[in-house]
Amino acid sequence: MNFTKSIVAAATVMALFGATSASAEWKPDRPINIIVPWSAGGSTDQVTRVVAPLLAEALGTDIVVVNQPGASGSIGTKAALDAPRDGYTWTANAIANNATYAITGLVKDTSIDDYHIYLHVANVPVVSVNVDSKYKDFAELLADFKTGDVTVGTAGVNSSGGMALAAIKEAAGGSDFSARMITYDGGNPAVIAAASGEVVATTQLAVEQTEMIKAGRLRALAVLSDTDLIVAGMDPVPPITNYLPDMPIAADYFGVFIPVGAPAEVYETVDKIWKEQIMNSKELQDYASARGAVFSPSYGDAAYKKAMPVVIAEACARVARKEAVIDPSTLGIECPAH
Incomplete structure (x- = not known):
C-alpha cells in the first residue's frame, strides 16, 4: 500500500469510527498484555514500564508487560500479531522495527499499516x-x-x-x-x-x-x-x-502499538487516554529528561506522519546494505536511486 494513500485511509477510518461510535467507551474486563520483544532493562522495556501504569489506571485494568526477546525483536512482535485481535494484546518497540521486519524477512507479510500507533519518546544512540x-x-x-x-x-x-x-x-x-x-x-x-x-x-x-x-x-x-x-x-x-558531517540523522521514535482488527472502541478509548493523559504526563517527561530521550507523544495520523522519516530511512538503508529480502516499494516505500 502506498504510504500517502495509507495516511488518507487511516484518517478516513478514524473519522468513520468517530462518526459511528463517538460515545463508545471501552471497558476492558481482563488484563491487557503488552509484549516487549526485548529483554528487561532495555530502552523499550524502560519506557513501556513508565507508560503501562498510566494506561492501566485510566483503563481500570491491569496491564502486564511481557518480555519476549529473540531474533532482533521479531519473535515477540510476531506473537503480538498472531494473538487474537480483541484489543488485549499490544506490543511496544521502535516504530522503524515494526515497519521494516518484513523487508529483512524476520516477520513476513507485515507493515506499519498493521498497527494503530501511539508514540511517546524519540531516542538517540x-x-x-x-x-x-x-x-x-x-x-x-x-x-x-x-x-x-x-x-x-x-x-x-x-x-x-x-x-x-x-x-x-x-x-x-x-x-x-x-x-x-x-x-x-x-x-x-x-x-x-x-x-x-x-x-x-x-x-x-x-x-x-x-x-x-x-x-x-x-x-x-x-x-x-x-x-x-x-x-x-x-x-x-x-x-x-x-566527525561524520554528511551522516544522515532521523529521529528514532518509540511507542506502543495495537494491532488492527480490534473493536473500534478499543482505539477510540486509547486515543482519548493518549491525548488527555500520556501527552501531558509528568512521569514520562521526567523519564525522558533524566535518561536523554525526547518527550514527543502523538497518536493516529500525526504519529504515522512523524514516524515515516525514520521508517523510510531504515528501510532504504537496508537496501543499501544488502540486508533487504523484499523490495520496500512493495510496502509503498520508495528509496532514492544511488
Missing part, C-alpha cells in the same frame, strides 16, 4: 566505551573501526544499536570498516557487556546507557545526532556530525 578504554574521543575509535578488531555490543542487527553501527559504517565508507558486532538479547545486556569490558564499545540508546555513564563505568564519545546530548549529571555528548 550513543557510542560509548568502557571507562578504562584507551579511546578518549570518537575520532580515535573511528580510526580503529576502520583498521582494528573492535567489538561492539548491540541488541542485534535490527536493534537501534545494530542499525546505528551499520549507519556509522555506511557514513564512514564501509569497505574498510572492520568493527565486529557482538549481539545480546537486549540493550541492557549489551551495555553491561561494554561496561564490564566484555566488548570494547556499544552503540545502544542513550536511555540504556545514562546510568552507566553517570556511574563512571562508560565513557560517551558521540551521540547520533546533529546537536549535543544534554543530560543532567553528565558532560555534554558531542554530535557524531562533528
Whole structure:
C-alpha cells in the first residue's frame, strides 16, 4: 500500500469510527498484555514500564508487560500479531522495527499499516566505551573501526544499536570498516557487556546507557545526532556530525502499538487516554529528561506522519546494505536511486 494513500485511509477510518461510535467507551474486563520483544532493562522495556501504569489506571485494568526477546525483536512482535485481535494484546518497540521486519524477512507479510500507533519518546544512540578504554574521543575509535578488531555490543542487527553501527559504517565508507558486532538479547545486556569490558564499545540508546555513564563505568564519545546530548549529571555528548558531517540523522521514535482488527472502541478509548493523559504526563517527561530521550507523544495520523522519516530511512538503508529480502516499494516505500 502506498504510504500517502495509507495516511488518507487511516484518517478516513478514524473519522468513520468517530462518526459511528463517538460515545463508545471501552471497558476492558481482563488484563491487557503488552509484549516487549526485548529483554528487561532495555530502552523499550524502560519506557513501556513508565507508560503501562498510566494506561492501566485510566483503563481500570491491569496491564502486564511481557518480555519476549529473540531474533532482533521479531519473535515477540510476531506473537503480538498472531494473538487474537480483541484489543488485549499490544506490543511496544521502535516504530522503524515494526515497519521494516518484513523487508529483512524476520516477520513476513507485515507493515506499519498493521498497527494503530501511539508514540511517546524519540531516542538517540550513543557510542560509548568502557571507562578504562584507551579511546578518549570518537575520532580515535573511528580510526580503529576502520583498521582494528573492535567489538561492539548491540541488541542485534535490527536493534537501534545494530542499525546505528551499520549507519556509522555506511557514513564512514564501509569497505574498510572492520568493527565486529557482538549481539545480546537486549540493550541492557549489551551495555553491561561494554561496561564490564566484555566488548570494547556499544552503540545502544542513550536511555540504556545514562546510568552507566553517570556511574563512571562508560565513557560517551558521540551521540547520533546533529546537536549535543544534554543530560543532567553528565558532560555534554558531542554530535557524531562533528566527525561524520554528511551522516544522515532521523529521529528514532518509540511507542506502543495495537494491532488492527480490534473493536473500534478499543482505539477510540486509547486515543482519548493518549491525548488527555500520556501527552501531558509528568512521569514520562521526567523519564525522558533524566535518561536523554525526547518527550514527543502523538497518536493516529500525526504519529504515522512523524514516524515515516525514520521508517523510510531504515528501510532504504537496508537496501543499501544488502540486508533487504523484499523490495520496500512493495510496502509503498520508495528509496532514492544511488
